[in-house]
Amino acid sequence: MRKKRKHYPGKSSRKPSGNRHAAKSDRKLAQQEKSLERDVLTYLYQSEQAVSQADIVAELKLDQAVHKELTALLADLAEKKILSHTSKNRFSLGSKSSLATGLLELHPRGFGFVNRLTVRAGGSIYTKDPTVEASHMGNARHGDTVLIRVYKVRQDGRPEAEVISILERGSDRLAGFVSFEKNRIRVTPEDPRFPFSVFIDGKIPEGLNEGDAVIVQLSDFVEDTGSIRGELIEVLGDPDSIDVQMSLVIEKFKLLHLFSEQAQEEAAQLPEEITETKGREDLREIQHVTIDSETAKDFDDAVAVIKTKRGFRLYVSIADVSHFVKPGSALDKDAYERGTSIYFPGRVIPMLPEKISNNLCSLIPDQDRLTFTAILDFDRQGNTTGKRFVKSIIRSHKRFTYTIVRQILIDKNSEVRREHKAFLTPLKWASELTEILQKLRRDRGAIGFTLPEAEISLDENGRIESIGRAERNFAHQMVEQFMLSANEAVAETFTEHSVNALYRIHERPDPVKVEEFTGFAQTMGLDIPKHRHDPDWFGHILDMVKNSPKEYIINNLLLRTMQQARYDARNVGHFGLAATDYTHFTSPIRRYPDLLVHRALHDFISKATKKKESPGAEELKTIGPYLSTRERLAISADREMADRLKVRYMQDKVGESFDAVISGVSGFAFFVELLELFISGAVVIGELRDDYYVYDPKHHRLVGERSSKVYRLGDLIRVTLLDVDLRRSRINFTLAKE
Numbered sequence: 188m189r190k191k192r193k194h195y196p197g198k199s200s201r202k203p204s205g206n207r208h209a210a211k212s213d214r215k216l217a218q219q220e221k222s223l224e225r226d227v228l229t230y231l232y233q234s235e236q237a238v239s240q241a242d243i244v245a246e247l248k249l250d251q252a253v254h255k256e257l258t259a260l261l262a263d264l265a266e267k268k269i270l271s272h273t274s275k276n277r278f279s280l281g282s283k284s285s286l287a288t289g290l291l292e293l294h295p296r297g298f299g300f301v302n303r304l305t306v307r308a309g310g311s312i313y314t315k316d317p318t319v320e321a322s323h324m325g326n327a328r329h330g331d332t333v334l335i336r337v338y339k340v341r342q343d344g345r346p347e348a349e350v351i352s353i354l355e356r357g358s359d360r361l362a363g364f365v366s367f368e369k370n371r372i373r374v375t376p377e378d379p380r381f382p383f384s385v386f387i388d389g390k391i392p393e394g395l396n397e398g399d400a401v402i403v404q405l406s407d408f409v410e411d412t413g414s415i416r417g418e419l420i421e422v423l424g425d426p427d428s429i430d431v432q433m434s435l436v437i438e439k440f441k442l443l444h445l446f447s448e449q450a451q452e453e454a455a456q457l458p459e460e461i462t463e464t465k466g467r468e469d470l471r472e473i474q475h476v477t478i479d480s481e482t483a484k485d486f487d488d489a490v491a492v493i494k495t496k497r498g499f500r501l502y503v504s505i506a507d508v509s510h511f512v513k514p515g516s517a518l519d520k521d522a523y524e525r526g527t528s529i530y531f532p533g534r535v536i537p538m539l540p541e542k543i544s545n546n547l548c549s550l551i552p553d554q555d556r557l558t559f560t561a562i563l564d565f566d567r568q569g570n571t572t573g574k575r576f577v578k579s580i581i582r583s584h585k586r587f588t589y590t591i592v593r594q595i596l597i598d599k600n601s602e603v604r605r606e607h608k609a610f611l612t613p614l615k616w617a618s619e620l621t622e623i624l625q626k627l628r629r630d631r632g633a634i635g636f637t638l639p640e641a642e643i644s645l646d647e648n649g650r651i652e653s654i655g656r657a658e659r660n661f662a663h664q665m666v667e668q669f670m671l672s673a674n675e676a677v678a679e680t681f682t683e684h685s686v687n688a689l690y691r692i693h694e695r696p697d698p699v700k701v702e703e704f705t706g707f708a709q710t711m712g713l714d715i716p717k718h719r720h721d722p723d724w725f726g727h728i729l730d731m732v733k734n735s736p737k738e739y740i741i742n743n744l745l746l747r748t749m750q751q752a753r754y755d756a757r758n759v760g761h762f763g764l765a766a767t768d769y770t771h772f773t774s775p776i777r778r779y780p781d782l783l784v785h786r787a788l789h790d791f792i793s794k795a796t797k798k799k800e801s802p803g804a805e806e807l808k809t810i811g812p813y814l815s816t817r818e819r820l821a822i823s824a825d826r827e828m829a830d831r832l833k834v835r836y837m838q839d840k841v842g843e844s845f846d847a848v849i850s851g852v853s854g855f856a857f858f859v860e861l862l863e864l865f866i867s868g869a870v871v872i873g874e875l876r877d878d879y880y881v882y883d884p885k886h887h888r889l890v891g892e893r894s895s896k897v898y899r900l901g902d903l904i905r906v907t908l909l910d911v912d913l914r915r916s917r918i919n920f921t922l923a924k925e
Contacts, residue, residue: 330357449517526817592662868918
């Protein structure tokens with residue numbers, strides 16, 4: 188079927204008229220001429236070689252009537268050096284074309300930025316993402332891959348651009364909320380970065396209510412009304428439901444949440460029970476225990492500690508996911524694409540099907556399970572004196588919770604201790620080893636951030652029951668310490684024997700950010716020592732503010748100076764842990780990098796040469812960045828979900844007052860975090876009605892012009908909830924009346 192030829196009417200010889208109809212016609216003509224220019228630039232940008240005018244006519248399917256206008260346009264663009272006109276009457280992009288491609292990220296206010304910028308060889312390099320005003324956006328939407336032309340670079344180095352064409356639509360579906368308009372359904376996108384309405388014609392489905400959350404498929408854009416037609420493809424329901432909110436987060440972040448049919452079939456074919464023990468070291472008599480939270484459903488690690496003549500022997504046994512998930516299988520493909528499990532309050536999007544994560548690879552008490560065990564020997568000072576790794580079979584002897592272990596070791600609860608008499612001695616040994624290893628880690632300079640986290644509890648209907656401070660006791664530290672030791676031991680083995688594997692790396696902080704932090708801290712009255720480029724300096728800062736009102740904010744600010752930890756085939760060490768070698772070995776149920784580490788370790792200990800399960804060095808160069816991206820996406824989705832639930836939790840608390848800390852200051856507001864609920868919000872300057880406040884950016888504070896009253900970063904204040912914006916997940920406060 189032949190493409191329809193494009194029609195660009197020729198220029199009118201008629202002079203501009205005051206007639207409204209004529210003015211409208213002139214505007215339409217100008218738009219058509221601009222459209223021709225954009226089509227030409229897009230074609231030339233995508234062409235790998237110079238093209239003739241005839242090539243352009245053929246590619247754009249232009250009518251004969253527009254050839255004259257095309258000739259004039261090409262001459263004009265060549266004169267401006269946007270195009271280069273060769274001696275052979277061919278055209279290519281010129282030195283001043285300033286074209287680039289990238290991903291459009293819209294701001295709720297209508298303008299946008301283009302990131303992940305790509306320019307052709309020889310093109311201008313920009314140090315900042317170009318900005319695009321709403322008037323230069325055309326029909327482009329948030330998430331589209333676009334071709335842009337930079338027409339100006341501001342004094343601050345920020346380029347300004349216009350969208351030339353949409354190269355690829357980001358998504359043709361989105362989530363929104365229903366309202367009824369005559370006989371049509373109007374859907375307002377949940378994400379404010381889509382500033383339009385979607386209209387759906389036809390019969391209103393039975394049971395669809397005003398305000399319901401839905402998923403719609405986008406179709407054509409109607410220029411006259413600025414709206415978009417769409418098709419209703421799924422009704423999610425009441426947005427106050429946690430499951431509906433989870434669906435909205437899944438849609439917003441395009442999270443993979445359904446397993447492929449092939450993966451489901453492979454999981455169904457797996458055995459119901461563990462029967463194979465061949466080639467595995469039998470560790471069933473070792474008194475392994477699992478220690479997790481009360482709500483944990485899968486138990487992928489078990490530990491045991493034995494006191495020896497020279498010190499201690501630690502067993503860290505991890506569920507052997509690699510036995511069930513083979514390279515190249517559908518299960519493996521689905522797991523890799525997800526990269527990680529995503530945990531929401533009371534909900535999870537698992538990396539692997541439930542049969543694996545909650546059954547075959549869950550170290551359920553009194554059941555045989557296949558594991559990969561790190562057996563580590565330590566002297567009485569905590570120095571490693573031996574390490575080996577084995578494929579094993581174990582049997583967890585007890586499922587402990589953090590609370591029970593705390594009651595045994597810290598609270599010395601006599602009733603609980605009597606109930607668990609058989610485990611008191613090994614738990615005592617585990618406690619002794621933990622304290623020794625913790626001291627060793629502190630002495631070498633590991634940074635011990637103390638950032639409390641919120642724990643969101645749900646009722647039986649999936650609604651928020653309470654938000655409070657998540658407990659972190661000695662039992663948490665014990666398990667964490669043993670996992671760190673196993674991870675380091677595996678990474679050290681990889682380094683010692685030059686094994687190709689993924690490391691978990693954490694590079695040195697950005698010196699500029701450290702300088703900014705020092706300035707922050709000094710405005711808060713801290714006498715900061717001269718910066719040293721080692722973890723111990725950061726640890727010293729944290730010790731300075733420990734158990735003081737400044738502790739929370741300094742921990743937060745110092746954390747912001749850090750680079751993100753990530754996965755890489757190169758081993759550059761882990762700055763935060765003050766470790767020369769570190770990887771992730773301990774959670775293959777929920778992290779794909781750990782599964783790769785298991786495969787690499789298996790290849791090493793089995794001396795595999797031909798049938799290697801782990802990827803090679805070149806593959807790892809691609810795998811590491813991809814899995815790091817998946818991890819960051821999961822973290823963003825988790826935060827988004829928590830913020831949504833927090834906002835809904837606060838909606839019926841308008842007028843209530845809370846203790847808070849000022850966590851940020853800007854020219855229009857200061858930001859607060861509630862001390863007991865870990866919920867963030869803002870106090871706009873307009874709410875400070877006792878004075879006119881001036882922003883002092885150097886000292887990160889607001890100062891009253893008449894009273895000299897100061898609101899600065901880290902101040903403890905009391906605020907009253909003013910209002911809650913559910914759609915934008917924003918919470919606004921005012922100062923509580925004294």
